[in-house]
Amino acid sequence: MAIAEHEHQEAVVRDQLRREEEAAQLRKKAEADRRAELASRMYDLECRLYEVQEARAIRSFARAVRADAEARDLPLEPDTEVGAWLAWANGLADDLEQRAIQTLAIRRQKPAASPSYGQNQLQQTEAGLRHEVDLWRQRFIFGRG
Numbered sequence: 001m002a003i004a005e006h007e008h009q010e011a012v013v014r015d016q017l018r019r020e021e022e023a024a025q026l027r028k029k030a031e032a033d034r035r036a037e038l039a040s041r042m043y044d045l046e047c048r049l050y051e052v053q054e055a056r057a058i059r060s061f062a063r064a065v066r067a068d069a070e071a072r073d074l075p076l077e078p079d080t081e082v083g084a085w086l087a088w089a090n091g092l093a094d095d096l097e098q099r100a101i102q103t104l105a106i107r108r109q110k111p112a113a114s115p116s117y118g119q120n121q122l123q124q125t126e127a128g129l130r131h132e133v134d135l136w137r138q139r140f141i142f143g144r145g
Contacts, residue, residue: 051097058096062089
């Protein structure tokens with residue numbers, strides 16, 4: 001009788017521990033899901049903000065081009081080179097802004113990381129930094145690019 005009672009108590013304790021462990025795992029999963037959702041929303045928001053800023057920068061540049069063309073008395077009709085470019089630039093800015101603002105139902109996802117093909121993160125970072133230094137040298141020291 002005592003052995004059966006002891007085994008029963010151990011089974012009750014094991015069940016309780018199992019339930020607590022499952023509850024802890026569910027809480028961890030819920031927290032990970034919450035963090036993933038927040039990261040996804042932030043990525044989406046940053047993409048949209050970037051597109052709106054880019055649209056504003058394009059419009060600002062197009063205004064500067066228009067002002068310069070007007071100062072030099074260049075024709076701005078749509079069939080001229082400057083006029084066609086201004087129409088294209090303003091259309092591009094409109095498209096960027098419209099896509100950023102009016103597609104809230106579509107959530108942008110961060111692209112999946114590409115495989116490293118045997119390189120570890122340190123090697124990839126080092127190779128990227130070397131590439132950036134080479135580009136800097138070409139542009140600012142040697143005056144190319």
